[in-house]
Amino acid sequence: MLKKGNKIYSIFTGVCPKCHRESMYLNKNAYALSETLKMHEHCSNCKTKYKMEPSFFYGAMYVSYAVGIAFAVAAFIISYGIFGAGRNTIFICIIATLIVFLPIILRLSRNIWINIFMNYDKSLANK
Numbered sequence: 001m002l003k004k005g006n007k008i009y010s011i012f013t014g015v016c017p018k019c020h021r022e023s024m025y026l027n028k029n030a031y032a033l034s035e036t037l038k039m040h041e042h043c044s045n046c047k048t049k050y051k052m053e054p055s056f057f058y059g060a061m062y063v064s065y066a067v068g069i070a071f072a073v074a075a076f077i078i079s080y081g082i083f084g085a086g087r088n089t090i091f092i093c094i095i096a097t098l099i100v101f102l103p104i105i106l107r108l109s110r111n112i113w114i115n116i117f118m119n120y121d122k123s124l125a126n127k
């Protein structure tokens with residue numbers, strides 16, 4: 001599933017959505033908190049401009065809501081379904097999960113958002 005040419009690949013690795021050759025982010029480590037959302041302007045390989053229009057990534061907020069819910073549901077299933085935790089413990093688990101995974105959630109949302117608008121292009125990948 002995780003191979004070049006697939007949107008899933010770009011979403012989970014944060015590479016350029018058009019050529020899948022290079023990371024969109026300055027720092028590949030999402031947990032370098034000061035650089036979590038710092039991105040390159042253009043792809044150095046295919047010259048795709050990531051920020052297609054001003055405040056393009058504001059739309060990623062809507063996606064981050066859905067991604068956040070997905071993480072919260074996962075935290076609920078693990079804490080309640082597997083460990084049988086009580087209500088307060090479940091609540092704490094969900095909050096902790098959302099805080100710990102925040103950088104991942106933010107990046108996943110951006111990757112999903114940009115992949116809605118851009119498609120993989122084989123001719124650019126082979127440059």
Ligand SMILES: [Zn+2]
Binds near residue numbers: 017018019044
């Ligand atoms: Zn590219």
